Amino acid sequence: MRRTVGTLADGREILYFDDTPGAPERTAADPRDLPRNVNASQIRRDPLTGEWVVLAAHRQTRTYKPPAALCPLCPSTPGRPTEIPESDYDVVVFENRFPSLSQHAVGDTEPGLTPRAPGFGRCEVVCFTADHTTSFGALSPARVRTVVDVWADRTAALGALPGVEQVFPFENRGDEIGVTLSHPHGQIYGYPFVTPRTERMLSAAADYLRAHGRPVMGDVLAAERADGARVVAESAHWTAFVPAAARWPVEVRVVPHRQVPDLPALTAEERDDFATLYLRVLGRLDGLYDRELPYISAWHQAPTRGARDLTWLHLQVFSILRTADKLKYLAGSESGMAVWINDVVPEDLAARLRAAPARYGH
Structure with missing residues (x-):
């Protein structure tokens, strides 16, 4: 498996994991004009349960059920750049554009009855395949093996970030679950606390x-x-x-x-x-x-x-x-x-x- 690290137009990291022999080098640039993301996520601890709650109001504007022709997780095509600059890929990981938690979260830390702090952490998207019409269960065993290696790679990388206390890879599938992008993908959260x-x-x-x-x-x-x-x-x-x-x-x-x-x-x-x-x-x-x-x-x-x-x-x-x-x-x-x-x-x-x-x- 070949691992290539790149940067999107707004500074977010993108990583390509190629398992196809002879896959081209991943050198495509992101041509979009994107503003730098200022993240105001916040965590607050409930004094009645001791549990942390994440507040991320900016996620109200995230992409919601676009048609397949406008899927942001498909490879880019001429005249239609997406989150993935390349024209094809095997498995790709990138920082979420609308993250619940971010390494760039801003705000003050406040003690008190309901302590609060910036929503520090990291949220990544994992695209399992460039094929919009398939699902995880239809992948080949070799591709699933690549995804396992990707999960392990990102667990180690996010776990090494200062302040990240738990790494959680997961996949949501289906409209009934609340999935807003139908392209086969999962996510990885790096939390600033151990989950309840x-x-x-x-x-x-x-x-x-x-x-x-x-x-x-x-x-x-x-x-x-x-x-x-x-x-x-x-x-x-x-x-x-x-x-x-x-x-x-x-x-x-x-x-x-x-x-x-x-x-x-x-x-x-x-x-x-x-x-x-x-x-x-x-x-x-x-x-x-x-x-x-x-x-x-x-x-x-x-x-x-x-x-x-x-x-x-x-x-x-x-x-x-x-x-x-x-x-x-x-x-x-x-x-x-x-x-x-x-x-x-x-x-x-x-x-x-x-x-x-x-x-x-x-």
């Missing part, structure tokens, strides 16, 4: 380790593999299963058999194996209702500083689609009290996924 979900998971992992002397994910993985009722797919290095206490009507966790803290810690063999298994999982998810499943795919990995012995890297894929044409809405119990009520039994979902025809030929 991760803090809760680390606390539970620490409690379990003290009580049992073993990592909780290791015991969960062993139990799921021994039982098999909720296992969707297995390979030499990974197992995909529906969690026994699944919150979402469709939810799968993809877990490595070895405890590793983050994506950069995966071996070449584990990365190869993940690419093949994940495509099998996505094919069955799309086969579940014989349609492209709207989903969120979220990597859980260690904070940049500490807790590496407590973290077990894994991928969580979940959907709000509870039937082929019905959505699960977060109502009073979920939104108000964070107590989840699931209409789907995890064992039934796992059986349906195992039986589902894969929509892709991997």
Whole structure:
């Protein structure tokens, strides 16, 4: 894989990751006249929960569901420059033009009952392919392997930035999820704090380790593999299963058999194996209702500083689609009290996924 670093017209960084033999050098300049981005994002800590909230009012003006001919994530063409200056690409990463968090965030840090600070961090866009009409599940195993390397590269790079406490690669897919750009892409956030979900998971992992002397994910993985009722797919290095206490009507966790803290810690063999298994999982998810499943795919990995012995890297894929044409809405119990009520039994979902025809030929 060849890695090329460039700069967009407003100073944002863009990185090309080429896996195609003989791919041309990435030297195209961005011809657009773009103003330098002044970011006024802010974080405030809720005194009732201790959780940080990001305020990013400038994102109200971000690009919203453009037609395919005006997609900003497609390669540039003569007379129509996009976010990617090149006429083609394999995988590309660039700083988000409308970031929730930025290295250039401005503003004052203020203590008090509700502390606030500039929304420092970094938000990147990851385009998995130049093909606007495809999806992640239709990529080749070799391309998915490249994306895994890209996730690992960016995890290390963002984690090395001063003030970044957690790196979160994820993909949102589908109108029902709220995706505003349909081009196959994901994002990576570098947060200036450890997220509430991760803090809760680390606390539970620490409690379990003290009580049992073993990592909780290791015991969960062993139990799921021994039982098999909720296992969707297995390979030499990974197992995909529906969690026994699944919150979402469709939810799968993809877990490595070895405890590793983050994506950069995966071996070449584990990365190869993940690419093949994940495509099998996505094919069955799309086969579940014989349609492209709207989903969120979220990597859980260690904070940049500490807790590496407590973290077990894994991928969580979940959907709000509870039937082929019905959505699960977060109502009073979920939104108000964070107590989840699931209409789907995890064992039934796992059986349906195992039986589902894969929509892709991997």
